[in-house]
Each structure stands twice: as C-alpha cells, then as structure tokens.
Amino acid sequence: MSALETSDQRTQRNRNGERSGFSNQVSRPWTLQRAQIWSVVVLCLVAFVWAIGRVGLSIGGIAEIIEGWPATWRLLGRMVPPFIPSEDWDVVTSAAFDTFFMAFAGTALGLILGIPLGLLSARNVMPWAPVRGLAKLAIVFSRAIPALVFAIFFVRIYGIGVLPGVIAIGIHSIGMIGKLIADAAEDIDPGPREGVASTGAGPMQDLSTGVWSQMVPTAITISLYRLELDFRSAPILGWVGAGGIGVLLRTYQGSLRYQEMLGVTLLIVVLVIVLEALSALTRHALLGTTERLSGKVKQPKSNRLGSGLASPGTKIADWIIDRSRQRAALRNQLSSRRLTPPWTTERVKVNAVSLIFSVLLVLSVIIPDIGANEVITDSGNIPEMLRRLTPNDWSWFTERIVSDLIDTLGIGIAATGLALLFAIPFSFLAASNTAPGRFVYFFSRSFMLLVRCAPELVVAVIFVAAIGPGPRAGSLALAIALFGFITKLFADAIEEARQGIRDGVTSTGSTRLQESTTAVLPQVITSKISNSMYLLDVSVRNSAVVGIVGGGGIGFLMINASRQLEWETLGGIIFCIFIVVYAIELLATWVRRKVT
Amino acid sequence: MNSNMVSLDDGNVLVPDSGETAVRVKDLVKTFDNGSVTALDGVSFSVPKGQLLVIIGLSGSGKSTLLRHLNRLHIPTEGSVEVLGLDVPALTRAELRILRRNIGFVFQQFNIVGRVTCIENVLSGALGRIRGPRIGAMMYPKWLRVEAFEQLDRVGLADRAWQRTDTLSGGQQQRVAIARSLMQKPKIVLADEPVASLDPEISGQVMDLLVQCCIEDEITVLCSLHQVDLALGWAHRLIGLRDGKVVLDSPVDESLDHNRVMDVYRELDPTGAKRDEYIDSDVDPIS
Numbered sequence: 001m002s003a004l005e006t007s008d009q010r011t012q013r014n015r016n017g018e019r020s021g022f023s024n025q026v027s028r029p030w031t032l033q034r035a036q037i038w039s040v041v042v043l044c045l046v047a048f049v050w051a052i053g054r055v056g057l058s059i060g061g062i063a064e065i066i067e068g069w070p071a072t073w074r075l076l077g078r079m080v081p082p083f084i085p086s087e088d089w090d091v092v093t094s095a096a097f098d099t100f101f102m103a104f105a106g107t108a109l110g111l112i113l114g115i116p117l118g119l120l121s122a123r124n125v126m127p128w129a130p131v132r133g134l135a136k137l138a139i140v141f142s143r144a145i146p147a148l149v150f151a152i153f154f155v156r157i158y159g160i161g162v163l164p165g166v167i168a169i170g171i172h173s174i175g176m177i178g179k180l181i182a183d184a185a186e187d188i189d190p191g192p193r194e195g196v197a198s199t200g201a202g203p204m205q206d207l208s209t210g211v212w213s214q215m216v217p218t219a220i221t222i223s224l225y226r227l228e229l230d231f232r233s234a235p236i237l238g239w240v241g242a243g244g245i246g247v248l249l250r251t252y253q254g255s256l257r258y259q260e261m262l263g264v265t266l267l268i269v270v271l272v273i274v275l276e277a278l279s280a281l282t283r284h285a286l287l288g289t290t291e292r293l294s295g296k297v298k299q300p301k302s303n304r305l306g307s308g309l310a311s312p313g314t315k316i317a318d319w320i321i322d323r324s325r326q327r328a329a330l331r332n333q334l335s336s337r338r339l340t341p342p343w344t345t346e347r348v349k350v351n352a353v354s355l356i357f358s359v360l361l362v363l364s365v366i367i368p369d370i371g372a373n374e375v376i377t378d379s380g381n382i383p384e385m386l387r388r389l390t391p392n393d394w395s396w397f398t399e400r401i402v403s404d405l406i407d408t409l410g411i412g413i414a415a416t417g418l419a420l421l422f423a424i425p426f427s428f429l430a431a432s433n434t435a436p437g438r439f440v441y442f443f444s445r446s447f448m449l450l451v452r453c454a455p456e457l458v459v460a461v462i463f464v465a466a467i468g469p470g471p472r473a474g475s476l477a478l479a480i481a482l483f484g485f486i487t488k489l490f491a492d493a494i495e496e497a498r499q500g501i502r503d504g505v506t507s508t509g510s511t512r513l514q515e516s517t518t519a520v521l522p523q524v525i526t527s528k529i530s531n532s533m534y535l536l537d538v539s540v541r542n543s544a545v546v547g548i549v550g551g552g553g554i555g556f557l558m559i560n561a562s563r564q565l566e567w568e569t570l571g572g573i574i575f576c577i578f579i580v581v582y583a584i585e586l587l588a589t590w591v592r593r594k595v596t
Numbered sequence: 597m598n599s600n601m602v603s604l605d606d607g608n609v610l611v612p613d614s615g616e617t618a619v620r621v622k623d624l625v626k627t628f629d630n631g632s633v634t635a636l637d638g639v640s641f642s643v644p645k646g647q648l649l650v651i652i653g654l655s656g657s658g659k660s661t662l663l664r665h666l667n668r669l670h671i672p673t674e675g676s677v678e679v680l681g682l683d684v685p686a687l688t689r690a691e692l693r694i695l696r697r698n699i700g701f702v703f704q705q706f707n708i709v710g711r712v713t714c715i716e717n718v719l720s721g722a723l724g725r726i727r728g729p730r731i732g733a734m735m736y737p738k739w740l741r742v743e744a745f746e747q748l749d750r751v752g753l754a755d756r757a758w759q760r761t762d763t764l765s766g767g768q769q770q771r772v773a774i775a776r777s778l779m780q781k782p783k784i785v786l787a788d789e790p791v792a793s794l795d796p797e798i799s800g801q802v803m804d805l806l807v808q809c810c811i812e813d814e815i816t817v818l819c820s821l822h823q824v825d826l827a828l829g830w831a832h833r834l835i836g837l838r839d840g841k842v843v844l845d846s847p848v849d850e851s852l853d854h855n856r857v858m859d860v861y862r863e864l865d866p867t868g869a870k871r872d873e874y875i876d877s878d879v880d881p882i883s
Contacts, residue, residue: 191703191707195708196720198667199696199697199721199780200693200696200723200724201693201723201724204728204729205730209723213711213716339742341758
C-alpha cells in the first residue's frame with residue numbers, strides 16, 4: 001500500500017476487493033447479545049409467517065377473500081346508510097349513559113384497589129418480601145385476564161346488568177394501575193424521602209409526604225389513561241350481559257339489523273373520541289401548568305455578614321436585635337396574612353376538576369341503577385362459584401381446546417405483525433418532524449385518531465358480519481385496532497427524536513429517506529421494539545376474547561361453556577388463557593430488557 | 597430504653613437531655629461492600645453544646661458518611677455514636693424518630709419536594725411533632741401554619757409561601773430547606789455541604805443565614821464544607837478529614853492560618869506529626 005495513494009485510488013482499490021490491512025475487521029464481530037437479538041428477530045419472522053398461515057391470511061386465504069368479495073360487498077351494502085330507528089333512541093341514549101358511567105365507576109374501583117396494591121408491591125415502599133409477592137401476584141393475575149372474561153364470571157354472580165360490568169372493569173384495571181403505580185413509586189427521587197425521614201416522620205408520614213407527594217402527577221396521568229382504556233373496553237361488555245351499549249350491539253347483530261349495528265358502532269366511536277378529548281383537556285388542566293416561573297425570581301435581600309477572618313460577633317448581635325424587631329412586626333402582620341392557599345387559576349382548575357369527578361362518581365352509582373343490594377346479597381356466592389370453576393380432573397381438556405388456543409396465539413401474532421407492517425412506515429407520516437407536509441401530517445393524525453377510537457371487539461363484530469366468522473375476521477379486526485394504537489406510540493417517539501442528530505446527517509448531503517433511516521430510526525428503535533413487544537402482549541390478551549363475538553380462537557369455547565353452565569370447562573379455559581397470556585408477557589418483558 | 601430521654605417539651609414531646617455535650621463519636625469505623633471500602637477509619641471527637649463545627653476534606657474523605665451516622669441514615673460498623681446523650685445505633689424506631697426530630701439535616705441537594713408549595717415543605721419539618729400522614733398544606737393545623745410562615749420569613753421567603761418550590765432558584769430552595777429544619781425546633785443542625793451546588797455569592801448568603809438562625813435558636817451546628825474561607829469566617833472549630841481519618845482538629849484562632857487548613861486538601865499531614873501514607877508507601881498516588 002503506497003502512502004501516496006489518493007483517496008480516489010483507495011476507494012477504487014477497496015471496491016475491487018483488493019486486500020487492505022482492515023479486510024478481516026470490517027464485519028461486525030458476533031457477540032452473545034447480538035446473537036440473541038438476531039435469533040429473536042428470526043424467531044419473530046418465522047412466528048409471523050406461521051401465524052398468517054394459521055389464521056387463513058396467506059396468499060390463498062387472501063384470494064378467497066377476493067373471490068368472496070361480491071358477497072362481502074352485498075353484506076356491507078346492507079350496513080349503509082347506518083341509522084338508529086327513532087323509537088330506539090331512548091334505549092340507545094340510556095345505554096350510552098350506562099356505558100359511560102360503568103366505565104367511570106369501574107376505573108374508580110380499579111384506582112381504589114390498584115393504588116394500594118401497587119404501593120404494596122413497590123420495593124422501596126414495602127420492605128417485606130412476602131407481602132410484595134402477594135401484591136404482585138394479584139396484579140399479574142388481574143392484568144392477564146381480559147375484562148370480558150371477568151364480565152362473564154360476574155354476570156353469573158350478580159345477574160345481567162351494569163354491576164358486573166363495573167366490577168369486571170374495576171378488577172381488570174387493578175393490574176395495569178398497580179403495575180404502573182409500583183413502577184412510579186420505585187422511580188421516585190430518594191432525596192426528599194431522606195429529608196422527610198430526618199425530620200423524625202413516621203412510616204405513614206413518609207409515605208404521604210416523602211413518596212406520594214412526588215407521585216401525584218404520574219398518578220393523575222395513569223388514572224386518565226386507564227379511564228380512556230376503560231371507555232374503550234366498556235361498550236363491548238354488554239355482549240356477555242354486563243349492561244351498556246353492547247347489549248344493543250348484540251341484539252342488532254342477532255336479528256341481522258346491520259344498518260342499526262353500524263349506527264351503534266359509529267355512535268360508540270364518536271363517544272370514545274369525545275371522551276378522549278375530555279380526558280386530554282382534564283390532563284392539560286391538571287398538569288399543563290407546570291412550566292417553571294424562573295426569571296421572575298427576585299434577588300434575595302442581602303444578609304451577607306461575617307465573611308473574612310474578623311469576628312462577626314457584633315454584627316450578629318446587631319442583626320439579632322434587628323431581626324427580633326422585624327419579627328415582632330411580622331407577628332402583628334401575620335394575623336392578617338392568609339394561612340390558606342390563594343385562589344390561583346391552578347387551584348381553581350384543580351378544585352373544579354375534583355368537584356366534577358366527585359359528582360360524576362356519585363352519578364355513576366345512582367344513574368345506571370347499579371343495585372347496591374346485590375353487592376351485599378350476591379357476593380356470598382363468589383366462593384361457591386370459584387369452587388365450581390376449579391376443575392377436579394382433566395376431562396375438560398380436549399383437543400379442541402388445544403387447537404383453539406393455538407388459533408388464539410396465531411391471531412395475536414398475525415394481528416401484531418400486520419399492525420407493525422403498516423404502522424412502521426405510516427408513523428413517519430404521522431410525526432410532525434418527519435411528515436413530508438402539513439397536510440399529510442394532519443390527515444394521518446386524524447385517520448389514526450379515528451381508527452384508534454374504534455374498540456377492537458366492535459370492529460370485530462363488523463368484520464365477522466362482513467367476511468364471516470373465524471380467525472380471519474378476528475385477526476383483521478385486531479390488526480386494525482392495534483395499528484391505530486401502535487402508530488400513535490411510534491409517531492410520538494419519532495417526534496421526541498433529537499433534531500441535532502438529524503441535522504448532522506442532513507449536512508452530509510443525505511436524502512430525506514436516508515435521514516429518516518440513519519438519524520431518526522436508531523434513536524427510536526429501542527422504544528419501537530419495546531412498544532412492539534407490549535403490543536404483542538395486548539394483542540394475545542385480546543385475541544383470547546375476539547372468539548366471543550365470532551372472531552375465532554378460544555373465546556368461542558369459553559362463551560359456550562358459560563352458556564351451557566359447564567363450570568369446570570370455563571375455569572379450565574380461563575386458567576389456560578392466564579398461562580398463555582402470562583407466558584407471552586414474560587417473553588415480551590425479557591426481550592424488552594434485552595434491547596433497552 | 598434510654599435513660600437519658602427525660603424532659604417534656606411544651607408540645608408533649610420527649611426531648612433527650614445530654615448535659616453539656618451534644619455529640620460524642622468514638623473510634624467510629626464504617627465500611628461498605630462487605631469491608632472492601634473503608635469510608636471512616638477510627639474517627640473520634642466530641643462537640644459541646646452550642647459549638648459551630650466545620651468538617652472539611654476532599655470529596656470521598658468521609659464527611660457525608662460521618663454526618664449521616666449522627667441521625668442514623670448510616671449504621672456504624674464499629675465504634676460508638678452518642679448524640680444528645682443517646683446511644684444512636686441502639687435506639688428503637690420510636691426513639692430514633694424522637695432523636696431525628698431534634699436534629700435538623702440540611703442536604704447538598706436540598707431534598708425538598710419540588711412540586712409542592714414552599715409552605716408545605718416547611719410544614720413537613722413539623723411531621724415529627726404531629727401524628728398521622730398529611731397530604732397538602734391545609735391538612736396541618738393552623739398554629740403550625742403560622743409557625744411555618746414565621747420560619748419562612750426568617751429566611752426571607754414569606755412572600756413565596758404558596759408558590760411551587762421548584763419555581764424558586766437554587767439558593768431560595770436551600771433556604772426553604774433551612775426553614776424546614778428550623779421548623780423542627782432542632783437542638784442540632786447537620787449540614788452536608790449545604791452550599792456546594794450554589795454559586796459563591798449565594799453560598800455566602802445562605803451560609804450566613806443558616807449560622808445566624810442557629811445562633812439565635814442556640815443550635816449546635818455540624819457542617820461539612822469545601823469553602824475554607826467561608827468556614828474560617830464563622831466556625832468555632834475545624835475538623836479535617838482525609839481517607840476517613842481525622843487529620844486536623846483545631847479551634848479557629850490565630851494559630852490556625854489559611855495555609856494550615858489548605859494542607860488538608862494536599863498530600864501533607866497538616867499536624868506535621870507524621871508523613872503522608874501515600875508518600876511513605878510504595879503505592880503510586882496517581883494510579
């Protein structure tokens with residue numbers, strides 16, 4: 001190699017593949033972590049291809065859909081124009097209100113139970129390991145079982161109505177609330193706690209002043225987020241008899257009144273959009289006023305004394321006399337000084353929101369006729385019911401259950417894969433800093449909001465009607481719902497990417513696409529993988545219930561067992577769902593830890 | 597039970613009584629990581645009531661560790677720690693709370709809750725005097741709120757009472773932390789590099805404020821500090837730590853000049869009694 005070689009010559013030589021000193025170093029060395037990541041990637045791809053085949057969406061399956069298109073089109077034609085007959089308006093309105101209050105009361109119940117459980121499972125709050133373990137177990141269980149399954153159970157206990165819906169939502173919400181509260185508690189700054197501890201505070205005082213006061217904003221965010229999720233899951237609970245607008249959806253579907261069915265679906269979507277907007281407003285009112293007020297800070301009065309070696313004694317004595325005079329004056333003043341917080345805009349907002357939420361909570365107990373009597377009279381049946389649900393032997397465990405469980409897994413994986421396939425490119429269009437124009441950005445965001453607000457099971461109802469029951473309808477419906485959900489997470493992550501790194505890449509003369517792949521993607525890839533794993537988790541949980549509305553998988557057997565009062569089978573299936581969902585969650589958590 | 601816990605204060609609060617000595621530390625050894633790191637290596641000293649003591653030394657010399665033993669944020673590996681006449685490592689949980697409410701602690705990082713109001717942070721200093729958890733300033737009784745206002749006024753921040761604490765500048769936040777400590781009505785204030793994260797001008801102001809308040813309330817002060825000039829300005833006595841050992845213990849008078857103090861930060865032994873171990877040993881001080 002000549003030292004006088006020009007850079008062009010060097011390039012030419014390397015392109016020709018001639019040997020240089022670096023030839024054997026230019027491939028990235030294989031490390032254990034790299035091998036692990038690649039095996040996970042390959043495994044995911046294999047699983048996706050398998051799942052697509054399993055749910056009937058391979059090329060042959062898609063051909064079938066195209067072949068059956070005229071029939072589908074006719075069915076779709078019967079759904080438009082969507083309308084709700086005027087004589088049903090009363091029922092629809094009251095059902096919509098029931099749904100709203102059901103979700104609201106359910107979330108409240110979830111918060112009441114979930115926050116203490118979350119704190120009990122936080123390492124830095126509960127030092128006693130057995131208690132932590134029990135709390136964690138309750139949280140994991142409540143997260144892994146979908147709300148719809150809890151609803152089936154509680155409908156059997158309390159009968160058809162709003163009450164089982166409230167309890168089902170509440171119990172299922174505990175899981176997510178508990179987990180996020182525990183994470184938030186473990187994340188707090190230990191400094192202020194030390195400060196509180198060294199004033200001689202007791203354990204409960206430490207919890208309220210040292211821990212909780214730091215967690216309030218996170219707790220508000222968690223609560224509102226859970227409320228949004230519950231608004232989305234509540235409308236379908238009526239399908240299994242838990243009250244609200246789902247009952248109507250079921251009735252219309254059962255009597256093949258497709259126009260009314262689509263009408264109710266659109267009503268649900270509009271409701272969810274409105275509620276989501278209200279939730280965003282609330283969050284802004286409570287947390288949006290946190291900007292720092294620095295710059296308005298006055299210079300402190302100069303009290304500088306005693307610097308240097310001279311004894312400060314006389315100065316201090318003067319100062320003490322001076323201060324005691326001032327303090328006497330203050331004591332007179334204090335009687336008129338306000339000892340209650342001033343009514344700032346912030347305080348007015350916080351109080352207004354608290355008032356509204358308290359009123360809504362009271363209303364949510366009164367309006368839907370929850371039936372407080374039933375809570376007292378029927379709760380006694382719970383132990384008996386749990387006993388019946390516990391299988392004595394394996395007679396319930398059939399081949400059908402195994403194959404349906406595999407279907408469920410297939411639906412979950414296929415839906416996740418399809419959602420990701422479309423979400424990854426689309427998220428770049430829906431992020432303000434990478435979208436090619438403001439119009440594209442606005443259009444993408446609106447489209448996403450619309451998709452996101454359609455609850456997956458409600459979409460599944462439409463798909464089952466359009467292309468017939470089976471895993472195909474279930475996975476397509478789930479994929480659409482998940483697409484809306486994950487695109488938003490991705491787009492938000494892209495918007496947080498640092499501009500400086502992008503400028504660095506742009507200034508090398510890259511194209512827009514190159515800049516996105518080189519500067520933006522590496523910044524967001526870990527959050528994307530982590531979110532995708534979370535998506536798989538959610539997806540498998542939901543795929544277990546799409547069968548209830550005819551979308552394939554284990555859900556169908558479950559609702560059948562419930563209708564035919566085959567308790568042991570129902571209990572067995574719920575246990576199987578728990579195992580599968582929990583296994584996927586563990587896997588997802590493992591992968592997330594590997595990449596971050 | 598500690599026999600020294602005798603007298604009753606105005607608010608039915610037990611106050612330890614220790615005669616004339618506020619703090620007595622003997623042969624204190626503290627190791628971390630199962631003995632592989634020695635933070636304190638046989639420290640002994642005692643502090644009479646009302647003394648203003650400054651502890652100086654390099655980062656990592658054990659200043660914070662020493663202070664944190666006095667209210668049992670750390671537990672000694674060996675040796676005894678006696679504060680206000682109480683055997684600190686042997687205290688029960690209830691006794692420890694009584695001790696802690698009599699010791700104010702001012703932290704380098706303030707350790708106040710940023711997102712609540714100043715008054716609530718100051719009020720939290722009174723938690724040891726009342727029972728039960730509190731959320732929000734309005735859950736404290738009115739007489740405590742009046743008291744908190746007085747303490748905030750002493751540090752010159754009464755007009756900021758209802759402002760969020762994290763909207764204040766660093767120096768102001770530390771003054772809120774000082775007000776919280778004063779709110780405890782402490783017998784002793786421990787200050788762990790209270791001005792290390794502030795600029796020199798504000799440092800002087802905050803330090804003077806802390807000292808003045810403590811002199812007014814007849815509080816014993818143990819303060820770790822980097823600024824030697826600041827320390828010489830008002831301390832009664834200086835202790836120098838290096839590698840967990842006391843290498844200087846002297847009253848602040850004519851015999852203690854700036855250079856002798858600065859030697860704590862150098863490799864030489866300021867007492868001149870023995871040569872530095874780094875120089876004597878074979879260990880290369882750089883590696």
